[in-house]
Amino acid sequence: xxxxxxxxxxxxxxxxxxxxxxxxxxxxxxxxxxxxxxxxxxxxxxxxxxxxxxxxxxxxxxxxxxxxxxxxxxxxxxxxxxxxxxxxxxxxxxxxxxxxxxxxxxxxxxxxxxxxxxxxxxxxxxxxxxxxxxxxxxxxxxxxxxxxxxxxxxxxxxxxxxxxxxxxxxxxxxxxxxxxxxxxxxxxxxxxxxxxxxxxxxxxxxxxxxxxxxxxxxxxxxxxxxxxxxxxxxxxxxxxxxxxxxxxxxxxxx
Numbered sequence: 380x381x382x383x384x385x386x387x388x389x390x391x392x393x394x395x396x397x398x399x400x401x402x403x404x405x406x407x408x409x410x411x412x413x414x415x416x417x418x419x420x421x422x423x424x425x426x427x428x429x430x431x432x433x434x435x436x437x438x439x440x441x442x443x444x445x446x447x448x449x450x451x452x453x454x455x456x457x458x459x460x461x462x463x464x465x466x467x468x469x470x471x472x473x474x475x476x477x478x479x480x481x482x483x484x485x486x487x488x489x490x491x492x493x494x495x496x497x498x499x500x501x502x503x504x505x506x507x508x509x510x511x512x513x514x515x516x517x518x519x520x521x522x523x524x525x526x527x528x529x530x531x532x533x534x535x536x537x538x539x540x541x542x543x544x545x546x547x548x549x550x551x552x553x554x555x556x557x558x559x560x561x562x563x564x565x566x567x568x569x570x571x572x573x574x575x576x577x578x579x580x581x582x583x584x585x586x587x588x589x590x591x592x593x594x595x596x597x598x599x600x601x602x603x604x605x606x607x608x609x610x611x612x613x614x615x616x617x618x619x620x621x622x623x624x625x626x627x628x629x630x631x632x633x
Contacts, residue, residue, distance in 0.1 A: 402430040404416045405430045405431045408435055408592050409592070416431055416435070416592075416595070418596055419597035421599070422599060424596060427596045428463075428464070428596050431594045435591050435592050436590075438589055439591075441475065441589040442475055443465060444587055444589040445460055445461050445479040445587070445588045446460065446462050446464040446465075446587060446588075447459065447461070447462070447479070448567075448571045448582060448585055449483070449583040450581070451581040452580055456557060457558075457574075458491070458558045459570060460476050460479070460483075460567060461560075461561070462584075462585060463585040463587075464564070466565075467564070468563070469511075470512075470518060471518065473515035474516075474519045477515070477558070477560045478523050478526070479588040480558050482588060489557060490527075491527065492527045492528075492555070492557050492558060493526060493528035493558040494532055494536075494538075494552065495515055495519070495528065495529070495530025496512070496531070496559055497533065497562055499512075500531070500533050500546075501531065501532060501547060501550070508562065516528060516529060516531060520551075527552060528552075529552045530560075532547070532550075534559070540554065571584075585598065
């Protein structure tokens, strides 16, 4: 009741909610009876995430939780956001998503180079959707001046060094981006699934950034044996990435 009493939840409704395993598990973490909460394999993503947001909540220094994927290729690692949480982000939301995704990259000891993606390159279109991304990029520069970030830009501009160096040499990105911030959730979600399937990328995530305590929501149908609780997730994910890269390197030598 202390959590949802002023959100329209009665004592009887609260007791009924706790019969839902996602609410019960979230409450166990909130009161200290569990170190982390992991769910999602048998649920739609939003149905597993919503109880954690309502019971555990987000960190006091953020306004949004962000869903990020890490994709490992033979020659690079990319972080894509937001692919699971924020469906129609505002420019303020996009700025927070970019900063959160950069934090995730740094947790994996990757120095982030952030590209704010659009269908436009640095003002080539004055469409409001493109201008929103450009304003978001400026907000990130103001809020995180130590972060290498630029936009708005098209996806190939972000990852092809020849385009950056020849056509857009003025960009603050001097190397290909490794953190890609998409203008809408469906773009990021579609991109990671295509890259996973067509480019055979090793995919890690979704990584939830911004929760007050350890929470990991799997995609529906994921193999639960391949996951870790968020309390130990970063170490586990990093180990999986290193193992995958070593396997690929060994395969190439053959």
